[in-house]
Amino acid sequence: MGWNVCSMSNIRRSGEFVVPGERIGVIEEFIPNFGTYVENGVIYSRNAGYLLIDSAARKVSVYPAAKGLSFPKIGSIVVGYVVNIQGSTAFIRIIKIGKKDLSGFLTGALHVSDIDVKYTKEILNAIKVGDLIRAKVISDTNRIFHLTTKGENLGVILALCSKCGGTLMLKNRRSKQLYCGECGNSETRKIASDYGSGNM
Ligand SMILES: [Zn+2]
Numbered sequence: 001m002g003w004n005v006c007s008m009s010n011i012r013r014s015g016e017f018v019v020p021g022e023r024i025g026v027i028e029e030f031i032p033n034f035g036t037y038v039e040n041g042v043i044y045s046r047n048a049g050y051l052l053i054d055s056a057a058r059k060v061s062v063y064p065a066a067k068g069l070s071f072p073k074i075g076s077i078v079v080g081y082v083v084n085i086q087g088s089t090a091f092i093r094i095i096k097i098g099k100k101d102l103s104g105f106l107t108g109a110l111h112v113s114d115i116d117v118k119y120t121k122e123i124l125n126a127i128k129v130g131d132l133i134r135a136k137v138i139s140d141t142n143r144i145f146h147l148t149t150k151g152e153n154l155g156v157i158l159a160l161c162s163k164c165g166g167t168l169m170l171k172n173r174r175s176k177q178l179y180c181g182e183c184g185n186s187e188t189r190k191i192a193s194d195y196g197s198g199n200m
Contacts (some may be wrong), residue, residue: 012060014053015105018045024060035062050105052093054083056129063105071106072097072137072145079157079200080108082131088112090127092135092147096200108145110135116190117150126190132158134192134200155192157199161185170196 012025024036024043032038033054035047045051049064072078072094079096092108095101110133112123120126127133127149133156135147149155159168159178166182170191178195179186189195 012051012053014051016051017049018051018062019048020045024051024062030058030060033059033061035064036060052105056084070097070100070102071143072108072140074137074140076137077134077154078108078137078145078147079132079134082110082127082129082133083107085123085127085129088123090123092133094145106145108135108137108147110147110149114138114146114148114150116155120190125188127156128159128162128187128189130160131156131189149190149192152193155195156189157192157195157197159187159189159191162187 022045024045027038027041027043030043032043035045035049036043037046043060045062047062047064049062052061052063076097078094080092080094082090083093084091088111090110092110094106094108112120115126133149134154135149136154137145138148139146161168161180161183163185164180164183166180168178168187169181171177171179176188176191177186178189
């Protein structure tokens, strides 16, 4: 779901197991992210774990191999990145359950009707790919984790400018309007009450 296979030669796939020091790719291909390091333009794995290639953002991460994977329950608060938006549903790569970092691959789905207590007409005015969000699990049937961001403390906790990638800052808490410190671009999100505080 959204994890496309890289079409270049020496193909790397999400979910592939890698060991520390293993060559993953080069910085021209990918932006090195969590669990990687770079030497002379080559990206290596820091961990024994699983590759996660975000083909939209061209980011590559390595998630530590799971030691007893835990799953969120109904009511669990999770933190994750928006990795894909298809139609009226955003897909979230869950990285934290409660205070606990998550190893392994878990995806949550956030439907546009579950974003805010007020009606959200256009999903992209409330959430975008790359946003870090805090959400609550409302259903876990077949280990498909349906999420909601309805509630003061739920929603986007960090977002990047869709024009330049700069960090979006809060203009004022009442309008929930965000602006880019780099280019001045203005955007909206369904933000959590502690947007930008650094709290996960
Ligand atoms: Zn910007």
